[in-house]
Amino acid sequence: MTDSLLAMNGVTKRFGGVTALNDVHFDLLPGEIHALMGENGAGKSTLMKILSGVYTPDAGSIRILGEAVTISGPADALTKGVAIIHQELNNIPHMTVAENLALGNEPSRGGVLNRGELRRQAREKLARIGADIPVDMPVGRLSVGMQQMVEIARAVAEDAKILILDEPTAALSRGETERLLDLVEEMRDSGMGLIYISHRMEEVWRLANRITVFRDGAWVSTTTREEATPAQIVNRMVGRNIGNLYVNEDRIIGEPVLTAAGITDGRGVGPVDLTIRSGEVLGLVGLIGAGRTEVARMLFGADPMDSGEVTLAGKDVRIRSPRDAIAAGIGLVPESRKEQALFLDMSIRDNTVMSSLPEYSVAGVMKLRAIATAVRKQTEGLKVRNSSLGQSVASLSGGNQQKVVLARWLMMAPRVLILDEPTRGVDIGAKQEIYRLINELAKSGVGILLISSDLPEALGISDRIIVARNGRFVKEFSGTSASEHMVMMWATGVARGDVTADTESQVEKEQQA
Ligand SMILES: Nc1ncnc2c1ncn2[C@@H]1O[C@H](COP(=O)(O)OP(=O)(O)OP(=O)(O)O)[C@@H](O)[C@H]1O
Numbered sequence: 001m002t003d004s005l006l007a008m009n010g011v012t013k014r015f016g017g018v019t020a021l022n023d024v025h026f027d028l029l030p031g032e033i034h035a036l037m038g039e040n041g042a043g044k045s046t047l048m049k050i051l052s053g054v055y056t057p058d059a060g061s062i063r064i065l066g067e068a069v070t071i072s073g074p075a076d077a078l079t080k081g082v083a084i085i086h087q088e089l090n091n092i093p094h095m096t097v098a099e100n101l102a103l104g105n106e107p108s109r110g111g112v113l114n115r116g117e118l119r120r121q122a123r124e125k126l127a128r129i130g131a132d133i134p135v136d137m138p139v140g141r142l143s144v145g146m147q148q149m150v151e152i153a154r155a156v157a158e159d160a161k162i163l164i165l166d167e168p169t170a171a172l173s174r175g176e177t178e179r180l181l182d183l184v185e186e187m188r189d190s191g192m193g194l195i196y197i198s199h200r201m202e203e204v205w206r207l208a209n210r211i212t213v214f215r216d217g218a219w220v221s222t223t224t225r226e227e228a229t230p231a232q233i234v235n236r237m238v239g240r241n242i243g244n245l246y247v248n249e250d251r252i253i254g255e256p257v258l259t260a261a262g263i264t265d266g267r268g269v270g271p272v273d274l275t276i277r278s279g280e281v282l283g284l285v286g287l288i289g290a291g292r293t294e295v296a297r298m299l300f301g302a303d304p305m306d307s308g309e310v311t312l313a314g315k316d317v318r319i320r321s322p323r324d325a326i327a328a329g330i331g332l333v334p335e336s337r338k339e340q341a342l343f344l345d346m347s348i349r350d351n352t353v354m355s356s357l358p359e360y361s362v363a364g365v366m367k368l369r370a371i372a373t374a375v376r377k378q379t380e381g382l383k384v385r386n387s388s389l390g391q392s393v394a395s396l397s398g399g400n401q402q403k404v405v406l407a408r409w410l411m412m413a414p415r416v417l418i419l420d421e422p423t424r425g426v427d428i429g430a431k432q433e434i435y436r437l438i439n440e441l442a443k444s445g446v447g448i449l450l451i452s453s454d455l456p457e458a459l460g461i462s463d464r465i466i467v468a469r470n471g472r473f474v475k476e477f478s479g480t481s482a483s484e485h486m487v488m489m490w491a492t493g494v495a496r497g498d499v500t501a502d503t504e505s506q507v508e509k510e511q512q513a
């Protein structure tokens with residue numbers, strides 16, 4: 001057993017009435033990537049927070065290199081060789097890259113901070129992981145991918161033996177994801193042990209030496225990747241066969257509910273035209289930075305429109321604020337749930353009912369019973385895992401927070417619903433629930449604009465696909481005629497103008513070569 005870098009046994013953790021972990025075990029070898037998988041709320045982040053000193057377990061033991069340890073806090077974890085890149089990043093945003101990298105260890109001369117040395121050390125630490133990031137930049141101004149690189153550089157500089165990555169790619173662009181995966185493999189090859197948490201099966205299959213599955217706070221299985229198939233792993237996570245993941249059935253596509261003509265934001269996005277029909281799911285795809293979120297925010301009145309016209313069900317409308325949009329029946333589930341959508345200290349109930357309050361109050365008095373019933377209906381429909389509707393949203397797992405945002409908009413019964421990356425960080429079982437819901441909404445006549453970076457998802461559930469690039473819409477496909485490959489060609493600008501079947505086979509030949 002002494003070859004094992006880490007062995008956690010009999011770990012149990014309760015939060016009030018919720019048992020987040022029940023007698024689980026997990027181990028790690030040097031030079032190994034061990035993936036930890038499970039549905040939202042399965043207890044993955046909780047176990048990693050125990051290992052990194054954020055939480056104290058109620059029971060269980062931790063051994064590092066064969067020696068029993070108690071981890072008293074994050075700093076203590078680091079001295080014992082454990083570093084974590086949290087699901088929600090932990091940098092101090094106004095401090096510079098160099099300051100973040102030095103944290104608690106600033107070089108000084110005669111009690112005065114030595115800035116030159118601080119910056120030199122920061123460059124050296126970044127160079128060790130091959131990252132090229134300006135060291136004087138405030139961390140808050142970097143992309144999420146770069147912020148992660150800073151955290152990884154810090155972990156490597158501290159000589160971490162165990163590195164935990166909790167959903168590291170959920171908010172990364174394709175390019176950033178590739179770089180991160182390469183780096184993770186390099187760190188493994190250098191002898192570190194890595195614990196990798198992700199809902200993305202392709203990543204797990206590329207990286208993992210072993211895979212452990214948790215379900216409802218309990219250990220289910222640990223296998224080598226070779227011993228398992230993706231379908232088996234999914235089955236163990238959700239406890240059933242998932243069958244067909246994407247749902248697109250029985251929709252009747254009707255009249256346009258929303259038409260936008262020549263809309264621009266005056267800052268490089270647009271002019272673009274867009275028609276969303278009742279009963280239709282319109283997929284809007286493209287690379288990060290293509291202008292998809294900007295279009296969504298303009299339609300919702302969250303950002304000003306510089307020019308262009310919007311019609312709703314045939315009538316001209318002027319949407320100057322989200323309040324106007326909500327009144328007109330347009331809903332938006334934004335991309336960044338923490339910053340733009342959720343009030344973390346408030347309860348599940350209040351977060352869900354927030355945008356529908358006028359409907360649930362009479363002369364300023366809230367109809368509490370009706371609220372409770374309606375909220376329960378939505379949260380149960382989405383299978384939000386919670387102890388009570390009064391529970392604060394902050395204490396929900398990442399994926400369950402996303403479901404609360406969705407529940408809020410479902411309560412509103414919108415005419416047009418814009419979903420910006422609605423399944424990011426959501427487990428596969430819940431994804432299927434969300435696809436079912438989207439299909440139900442479309443069937444009831446709602447027009448849906450789906451922004452997604454998950455191409456199989458966008459292609460799987462949309463009736464039509466629009467590809468955005470550099471602030472313009474460059475191509476439209478019918479749902480059945482789009483392939484992931486062709487969409488990528490347009491999103492990256494490799495394909496322009498009219499593409500024929502010939503070009504496509506040509507492109508495929510080039511790809512194979
Ligand atoms: N601080 C807390 N207070 C109360 N309950 C908590 C707290 N942290 C986690 N929980 C609960 O513990 C359970 C496990 O949560 P955890 O965050 O470990 O899930 P997860 O497997 O990481 O899920 P996800 O894939 O959604 O990130 C959930 O039911 C969650 O609501």
Ligand SMILES: [Mg+2]
Binds near residue numbers: 087166398
């Ligand atoms: Mg988590």
